[in-house]
Amino acid sequence: MSTVLVHRPQFFKISHDGYRNHRKSSRIATVRNMTMDSKSSGTSKKEDLSTQVLRPVVPQLETLGPSDLKFDRLQPSDQELVHHDRFQFGKFVAREAVLDEEYWTAAWLRAESLWEGRTNERYVDNYKRKFAEQEFNDIKRRCRGQHGQKYLCIVTVKKEERNVKRTVLKSVVGTLDLSIRYMLHGETYPGERVMAPPFGCINKTDPNRYGYIANLCVAKSARRQGIASNMLHFAIVSAKSNDVDQLYVHVHRNNKPALELYQKMGFELSHSYDMVGMGSSQFLEHTDLLCIRM
Structure with a gap:
């Protein structure tokens, strides 16, 4: 027996065109930017911590008329x-x-x-x-x-x-x-x-x-x-x-x-x-x- 997990309906909103829009969500990812400090006698590395919001990719369906x-x-x-x-x-x-x-x-x-x-x-x-x-x-x-x-x-x-x-x-x-x-x-x-x-x-x-x-x-x-x-x-x-x-x-x-x-x-x-x-x-x-x- 094989089992497939699917989201229950309350996790989606049915739009007028019948396509299920994905639930709005975002994920925070940490990005490390490496910079060079030229003022010091030696080469040192600075780490900049910044955040980037990654949103889910919504698949686009081909629509014809x-x-x-x-x-x-x-x-x-x-x-x-x-x-x-x-x-x-x-x-x-x-x-x-x-x-x-x-x-x-x-x-x-x-x-x-x-x-x-x-x-x-x-x-x-x-x-x-x-x-x-x-x-x-x-x-x-x-x-x-x-x-x-x-x-x-x-x-x-x-x-x-x-x-x-x-x-x-x-x-x-x-x-x-x-x-x-x-x-x-x-x-x-x-x-x-x-x-x-x-x-x-x-x-x-x-x-x-x-x-x-x-x-x-x-x-x-x-x-x-x-x-x-x-x-x-x-x-x-x-x-x-x-x-x-x-x-x-x-x-x-x-x-x-x-x-x-x-x-x-x-x-x-x-x-x-x-x-x-x-x-x-x-x-x-x-x-x-x-x-x-x-």
């Missing part, structure tokens, strides 16, 4: 994706995103879903673009992996057709996130409220390994064609191939269509959260944790 992308980039061909796992159904294919333009389109679909039904408000387009830019860079950051996690951005694209050329923007119609994680010290299920020391640890053993689904959404123009259920099927198969036997998802209990979809795919209620049990997290208020065991 829409101006860095090729919006006329064509959808990858089947020949280019021959070594990638794919799941074909009807007119569509579910697979892992491979291009920055696919990451961007997935981020934009999430922004569209988040602000759906509020198109008459003037500020919506501006907020959607800012959210999409942030989510795009977060997707790229998560794909690099962190704390032993594995992350997949799954997309559903229109199937390649002979003599038909589509851009990435016009081919991606659905997306979801699949991450492979480990339980924190003391957890028996994701999001469990446990008393933990200032430094938590992740026990990297098979029983503590699980899959987690998030950000499932489908383009409005492509709904009711089985895209969500087939993406979930592909995510379940992908989790199995990564030796995961438990797959979780949080669903708001008022979202009846989503609850019915997950139950249809075999997910069952694992734990319920409410304002009393998990009042410190707005995300978990009135939320159910569903799980499928494979």
Whole structure:
């Protein structure tokens, strides 16, 4: 068994762009400056003691925006994706995103879903673009992996057709996130409220390994064609191939269509959260944790 030490959340502040800023700290180092005294007949050494403040180096992440992308980039061909796992159904294919333009389109679909039904408000387009830019860079950051996690951005694209050329923007119609994680010290299920020391640890053993689904959404123009259920099927198969036997998802209990979809795919209620049990997290208020065991 291997153990990885990680800082607990209170040691960090989550900024608006989703990046964890390092805790402000400084370290005092003593620097010895050697000087020569020319007034004495012999050569003598003077030692100047001075202090220098050394601050931690904050790693800089590469950030990209829409101006860095090729919006006329064509959808990858089947020949280019021959070594990638794919799941074909009807007119569509579910697979892992491979291009920055696919990451961007997935981020934009999430922004569209988040602000759906509020198109008459003037500020919506501006907020959607800012959210999409942030989510795009977060997707790229998560794909690099962190704390032993594995992350997949799954997309559903229109199937390649002979003599038909589509851009990435016009081919991606659905997306979801699949991450492979480990339980924190003391957890028996994701999001469990446990008393933990200032430094938590992740026990990297098979029983503590699980899959987690998030950000499932489908383009409005492509709904009711089985895209969500087939993406979930592909995510379940992908989790199995990564030796995961438990797959979780949080669903708001008022979202009846989503609850019915997950139950249809075999997910069952694992734990319920409410304002009393998990009042410190707005995300978990009135939320159910569903799980499928494979």
